[in-house]
Amino acid sequence: MTVLIVGATSAIAHQTARLFAAEGAALALAARNPDKLAAAAADLRARGAEAVHELAYDALDDDAHQRVVTEATALLGGIDAALVAHGVLPPAETVHTDADAALQSFTVNATSVIAVMTHLANTMEQQGHGTLAVISSVAGDRGRPSNYVYGAAKAAVTAFASGLRARLHGTGVEVVTIKPGPVDTPMIVGVHEPGLLAADPEGVGARIHRAMRRGEGVVYTPGYWRPVMAAVRSIPDRLFKRLDW
Amino acid sequence: MSVTARSQREHLSWGRTPRLRPARVVRPAWTSDVPAALAAAAASGQRVLAYGQGRSYGDACLNEGGTLVDTQNLDRFLYFDPESGVLRAESGVTLAQILALVVPHGWFLPVTPGTKYVTLGGAVANDVHGKNHHAAGTFGRFVTRLALARSTGEVLELTPDDDLFRATVAGLGLTGLILWVEIRLHPIASDQIEGRSTKFSTLAEFFALSEAASARSPYVVSWIDTLRPEGRGLLMEGDHAPDGGLPEPGVSPPAARLAVPVDAPGWALSRPTVRAFNAAYYGRQRAKAVETRGHYEPFFYPLDAVRDWNRGYGRRGFFQYQFVVPFADGDAAVREILGRLAASGEGSFLAVLKTFGDVPSPGLMSFPRPGVTLALDLPNRGERTVRLLRGCDEIVRQSGGAVYPAKDACMTPESFRTFFPQWEAFAEHLDPAFSSSFWRRVTGEAASRH
Numbered sequence: 001m002t003v004l005i006v007g008a009t010s011a012i013a014h015q016t017a018r019l020f021a022a023e024g025a026a027l028a029l030a031a032r033n034p035d036k037l038a039a040a041a042a043d044l045r046a047r048g049a050e051a052v053h054e055l056a057y058d059a060l061d062d063d064a065h066q067r068v069v070t071e072a073t074a075l076l077g078g079i080d081a082a083l084v085a086h087g088v089l090p091p092a093e094t095v096h097t098d099a100d101a102a103l104q105s106f107t108v109n110a111t112s113v114i115a116v117m118t119h120l121a122n123t124m125e126q127q128g129h130g131t132l133a134v135i136s137s138v139a140g141d142r143g144r145p146s147n148y149v150y151g152a153a154k155a156a157v158t159a160f161a162s163g164l165r166a167r168l169h170g171t172g173v174e175v176v177t178i179k180p181g182p183v184d185t186p187m188i189v190g191v192h193e194p195g196l197l198a199a200d201p202e203g204v205g206a207r208i209h210r211a212m213r214r215g216e217g218v219v220y221t222p223g224y225w226r227p228v229m230a231a232v233r234s235i236p237d238r239l240f241k242r243l244d245w
Numbered sequence: 246m247s248v249t250a251r252s253q254r255e256h257l258s259w260g261r262t263p264r265l266r267p268a269r270v271v272r273p274a275w276t277s278d279v280p281a282a283l284a285a286a287a288a289s290g291q292r293v294l295a296y297g298q299g300r301s302y303g304d305a306c307l308n309e310g311g312t313l314v315d316t317q318n319l320d321r322f323l324y325f326d327p328e329s330g331v332l333r334a335e336s337g338v339t340l341a342q343i344l345a346l347v348v349p350h351g352w353f354l355p356v357t358p359g360t361k362y363v364t365l366g367g368a369v370a371n372d373v374h375g376k377n378h379h380a381a382g383t384f385g386r387f388v389t390r391l392a393l394a395r396s397t398g399e400v401l402e403l404t405p406d407d408d409l410f411r412a413t414v415a416g417l418g419l420t421g422l423i424l425w426v427e428i429r430l431h432p433i434a435s436d437q438i439e440g441r442s443t444k445f446s447t448l449a450e451f452f453a454l455s456e457a458a459s460a461r462s463p464y465v466v467s468w469i470d471t472l473r474p475e476g477r478g479l480l481m482e483g484d485h486a487p488d489g490g491l492p493e494p495g496v497s498p499p500a501a502r503l504a505v506p507v508d509a510p511g512w513a514l515s516r517p518t519v520r521a522f523n524a525a526y527y528g529r530q531r532a533k534a535v536e537t538r539g540h541y542e543p544f545f546y547p548l549d550a551v552r553d554w555n556r557g558y559g560r561r562g563f564f565q566y567q568f569v570v571p572f573a574d575g576d577a578a579v580r581e582i583l584g585r586l587a588a589s590g591e592g593s594f595l596a597v598l599k600t601f602g603d604v605p606s607p608g609l610m611s612f613p614r615p616g617v618t619l620a621l622d623l624p625n626r627g628e629r630t631v632r633l634l635r636g637c638d639e640i641v642r643q644s645g646g647a648v649y650p651a652k653d654a655c656m657t658p659e660s661f662r663t664f665f666p667q668w669e670a671f672a673e674h675l676d677p678a679f680s681s682s683f684w685r686r687v688t689g690e691a692a693s694r695h
């Protein structure tokens with residue numbers, strides 16, 4: 001089994017990668033910070049990955065998307081599964097008033113994701129098999145006043161993955177959309193209200209691994225977010241706009 | 246899934262007393278984030294201390310009013326060679342995580358305390374010991390290399406030849422933050438432990454049995470009924486079985502099945518319950534000696550089967566107390582302390598008796614020394630319990646022994662200096678920004694740097 005992880009220094013993605021490593025998979029890890037990447041790679045080697053390749057990837061670099069897929073394909077001899085995990089949760093104070101900052105975060109959270117998933121879809125379609133997973137978010141199900149720029153990007157990813165899944169149906173390529181609720185990772189430190197319960201990354205990472213193994217479609221994790229978000233989506237706008245959350 | 250999410254962790258010690266709160270808790274996600282985190286805390290004038298899994302009992306892992314650096318996200322393995330048994334991992338990796346990785350490859354921890362939910366950093370900082378102390382010495386003996394981050398911004402790689410290494414092993418977390426640790430593992434051929442369980446009905450019998458068992462078995466420990474001053478109990482000895490097989494890689498060992506989800510009412514571990522437990526435990530084994538064989542998990546970690554068992558003592562928490570006294574005085578001192586406990590009516594649920602050997606530790610402040618050691622827990626009944634334990638400290642002092650800082654909440658500065666006369670030489674290696682509630686209690690050092 002060969003697996004590419006884009007945004008491999010993500011705390012959630014690392015938990016998923018550990019499970020692939022324990023199964024003896026060969027991994028290609030793409031991330032922007034080489035020191036963190038080296039630590040993540042060492043951990044996965046010790047845990048039994050057959051091979052771990054480290055690739056440089058900056059989501060803000062337009063050429064990186066094609067390059068990372070080409071390099072990983074060459075190193076791994078094909079990509080059986082990929083997880084696209086990178087993302088940023090920009091501080092509301094900045095992105096709500098600064099258009100450049102809003103667009104830059106949108107590039108990391110949506111545009112780059114669409115680019116790299118397109119290259120991966122091409123590769124997998126050509127191979128005739130593959131599992132292409134992406135971490136979206138419950139935040140993409142409805143724009144909230146506190147994080148709608150982030151939510152808008154995740155909504156784009158969710159819609160993109162939904163269409164891609166349908167387009168690739170029958171080709172042997174499964175597209176998996178992961179929608180976590182709040183997870184206790186560096187991303188939410190200082191942004192997420194501390195009192196609110198955040199899920200442990202171990203559980204979320206394991207759920208992603210299972211979803212990828214089974215080629216599931218849309219996965220909420222923890223699972224209770226599915227009914228919660230159905231309820232949130234059904235709140236009429238005239239009420240929703242009064243909520244401050 | 247854990248009962249309490251990791252983000253909601255309380256940062257108390259295992260005894261849940263004293264309840265001393267830090268002003269701030271930071272959780273670096275990467276070892277490369279640590280120097281900046283230490284520098285920021287130091288610049289604010291706050292005292293800094295690493296916090297592992299909070300499995301020490303008193304105040305050694307607490308830093309009232311200061312910054313705690315929680316290492317739970319520093320949980321990566323950095324290197325593991327299944328051929329040579331060399332393992333290097335970040336300091337927040339737990340012994341449980343190490344076992345899950347290495348046992349399938351035929352390796353075991355060279356030394357393990359009675360719970361596997363401690364971190365590598367904590368195992369080094371308290372230079373922990375296990376049932377094989379008489380044969381193997383302390384955990385620190387198997388550390389070949391470690392990296393230490395200081396609040397000055399330096400990151401030092403240390404080996405047993407360095408003075409700062411010798412101060413960091415058993416250094417109570419005060420020399421800086423350990424980033425990663427490299428250890429030598431112990432080879433095993435199966436995940437089974439075979440051995441024997443033998444009843445004793447007096448302390449004298451314990452000493453005789455223990456000497457014989459220590460000569461033939463690498464792991465020896467005894468449970469003793471503290472409600473009976475004559476000292477009845479069970480001695481358990483064992484070794485890794487040569488046959489029985491190893492688990493498949495990736496198959497996790499049995500997890501805790503029971504949990505104490507909230508603080509139990511105060512009577513849960515009161516005298517009548519303890520008496521009933523002790524009688525049942527002693528009475529369960531009818532024969533004088535029985536051969537035993539089973540998975541390593543219940544042999545080494547019986548208490549880990551009940552998650553959060555420490556909450557069984559209720560809101561006020563409990564004290565753990567462990568001392569060692571030299572063999573010469575061992576019998577008399579243990580008898581005297583058991584007598585006081587029995588007289589006070591403070592029965593301990595689990596009291597553990599074993600002998601320490603003379604294998605020297607590299608750690609300057611290491612607690613184990615040749616002699617007999619007793620560990621027990623007592624419900625917190627306030628001043629009464631503190632007085633009782635200080636009285637016991639006095640006996641330990643007179644016999645030239647020591648009390649274990651990892652399990653202490655009561656010792657006076659005078660007792661500390663008697664138990665650890667080398668403390669001044671050790672103090673020269675302290676990181677200028679690091680301190681703990683324990684250290685301030687036993688040295689009278691000020692809480693703030695300004």
Ligand SMILES: Cc1cc2nc3c(=O)[nH]c(=O)nc-3n(C[C@H](O)[C@H](O)[C@H](O)COP(=O)(O)OP(=O)(O)OC[C@H]3O[C@@H](n4cnc5c(N)ncnc54)[C@H](O)[C@@H]3O)c2cc1C
Pocket residue numbers: 259294295296297298299300301302305306316336337357358359360362363364365366367368370371372373374375376417418419421422423424548651681
């Ligand atoms: C059920 C039970 C059984 C036990 N049995 C034994 C036993 O048999 N033998 C024995 O020796 N001990 C035993 N202990 C005590 C335990 O092993 C020690 O207290 C151990 O140090 C706890 O590790 P921790 O990771 O929880 O560290 P904490 O309790 O969180 O911290 C302990 C000390 O380590 C320091 N520390 C932690 N991480 C770092 C780091 N990265 N860098 C620098 N300093 C650090 C802290 O500052 C503190 O001084 C037992 C404890 C329990 C709860």
Ligand SMILES: NC(=O)c1ccc[n+]([C@@H]2O[C@H](COP(=O)([O-])OP(=O)(O)OC[C@H]3O[C@@H](n4cnc5c(N)ncnc54)[C@H](OP(=O)(O)O)[C@@H]3O)[C@@H](O)[C@H]2O)c1
Pocket residue numbers: 007008009010011012013031032033036057058059060085086087088108135136137138179180181182183184185186187188
């Ligand atoms: N945590 C949550 O509550 C939550 C909830 C729902 C969805 N998610 C999603 O889960 C995914 C993983 O996040 P996480 O929670 O695991 O947080 P994380 O540990 O902070 O991971 C985020 C990752 O994105 C990377 N990244 C950011 N900008 C990048 C760029 N320009 N180029 C390349 N990589 C970049 C980061 O790299 P560096 O390490 O170099 O910064 C980091 O590895 C994200 O897509 C996030 O939106 C998270």
